[in-house]
Amino acid sequence: MSGEAPTRAAPGSWRSRLQAIRQGGRQMFGIPDFDRYLAHMRDRHPGAAVLSEREFHAMAIDRRYGAARPRCC
């Protein structure tokens, strides 16, 4: 599954709205969006090696919680 171009719904359609809601919900919990990452890599670093979805999420969690991340009271 790694490296495929993400399917993007036509802007304004119900599907794209649903995608936006899902993306937003995940980001609120600190989970970055895989499709967005693929899009970023395609636009900015074409041809570079891309993480698989599994690797991407594993790395995102380790990065978010692994460092000295203080928690609030």
Add this chain to the structure above:
Amino acid sequence: MNKLTSMLVWAFVALLGAAAFGSLALGRGESVNSVWLVTAALCVYFIAYRFYGRFIADKVLKLDDSRPTPAIRHADGMDYVPTNRWVLYGHHFAAIAGAGPLVGPVLAAQMGYLPGTLWILAGVVVAGAVQDFIVLFISVRRDGKSLGQMIKMELGPLAGSLALVGVLAIMIIILAVLALVVVKALTQSPWGVFTIAATIPIALLMGVYMRVLRPGKIAEASAIGVILLLLSLYFGRAVADDPAWGPLFTMTGPQLAWALIIYGAVAASLPVWLMLAPRDYLSTFLKIGTVVALAIGIYVVAPPLAMPRTTLFIDGSGPVFAGKLFPFLFITIACGAVSGFHSLISSGTTPKMVEKESHTRFIGFGGMLAESFVAVIALTAACVLDPGVYFAMNAPAAVIGTTAANAAQVISQWGFTITPEMINQTAVDIGEKSVLSRAGGAPTLAVGMAQILAQAVGGKALEAFWYHFAILFEALFILTAVDAGTRAGRFMIQDMLGNAYKPLGNTEYLPANVLATALCVSAWGYFLYQGVVDPLGGINTLWQLFGVGNQMLAGIALLLCTSVLVKMKRERYVWVTLVPTAWLLITTLTAGVQKIFSSDPKIGFLALAQKFSAAAADGRVLAPAKSIAEMQRVVFNNYLDAAVCSLFVLLVVAMCAFALKICMQALRQAQPTAIEIPPHAQVHGVAT
């Protein structure tokens, strides 16, 4: 919006707020409805956001959307992601909201509802929201750097190192006090212990689900988690009543303290995806859901405030915490008004996700207003309780004894009439054996919540269920904080040890990890255990120590903001940060010095240590200690507390000196000297 409509709307909000305040402050004799309190708070928030927040954004900081934010400059699709402002608001709020705004206001309710309400509202507008907003702004202008790094950049390396020592000390105290809140809530409560224990396997299951089975499917995993949690809550009652299982989950304070210490050490050593991350998702869901439900519940049920406007305890004789309204109210209500910890979050993940500078007002200032609203809700829930029940739950056993009859007699003497039957009935209603001396905020809030929510849904039959749901919700995110805080403390300790001996700083080196984790856990574990066995209740000492530390950190963050404003040559507006800085310094230094040197042993650590040490020298045993050994422990702990408190006081005085020196230097310069990313900085990654 049309100018006239806008004026009319804001005039209406202002009038509504004024009317709400009028009912709160002027109503004669008759009890006031809690809806007024919540409404007054909401009006203050809207007006503060619209006018003061905008003033700071436009005039003081001059937010500039043409400057690329770190999310744009370093966009990597992972950490640095330009994020929709509503989404980022939710993310930021979930990160700043914890147990702090729930505990402080509940303790402060002993002085009546008005002093707490006024400080929460004034504090958030003048200090808390300003701090969160400006720290977020200066971090965005500095590539998302952390508070420690920014202090190093703007105030010098020594100031940066000192600030880190302070952060570590505060972290240790807060971990101890949060764990103590959980111990107080779960002592002799098998139902509670079972549901909290069940969250561990549930989190593990979710962790494996998201890592191995369905990566990144947070909604599915959380739905499974929530369902399992509700099941454990439902079966918890049967487990508690079971003759075989019940006693297994019935634990004493010291047993729970040890359980938490072991839990902290183990949880902080597991991979983050296995327990910390899934538990964090669960607690975020519960946190947002519960606060919203409670706010709606208050409007639906509209309970009257049972607590008087002010009580006799503003003179400093209160049983929940000792000390007069000034300065102790201002350190007891920490997080809902202003919290130094937020400066760490505002310079953490949030600045790396801000899309435009102008969004920082909504996220920083607005996010703190929501946190303050949580504090108002908590205060309301504590104040709709019968004051007699409130004091029975929050006064230590040394004051009210250990039986309902004794407690009712003592509390009635204070003028809050209550019968032993009422106290016992409260315990029966929530499915517990006793409610006496469950200080720490969580149980009180849970009873208040249970009464409000039960009136909205389910009636008396569901009250016990709501109570344990509330305890679960608080314990869940406290345990997440214990886990995450122990990890953060470990990294900080390794960082410091690394300066002394290089290999100890290597976070990949197992013996160094184990050593740092052990140091961190034993530090907070020590304070926790002493708090649990302290017959005076522990919370009254530890919470105030935390309050002093947290508000001092806020003072340090605001000193940084002040220095940055001066270095930006915006000294005209420096009062925006100087006024809250001054107020925080006045209250915390007064409180800190009183906690150390007051001659009243109820307040001063040294006075209490000397009193016990003198008695021990004569061979006398003073209540509540039971032996000379216990007396000596009291003496040692009070010297230790005095030392921690002195550390906070000295740190903040030193930071003042650093900031003053930097400001004087900057004032002599004709040009801005703040170290920002230049306005037309290159956007990374585009050229590659």
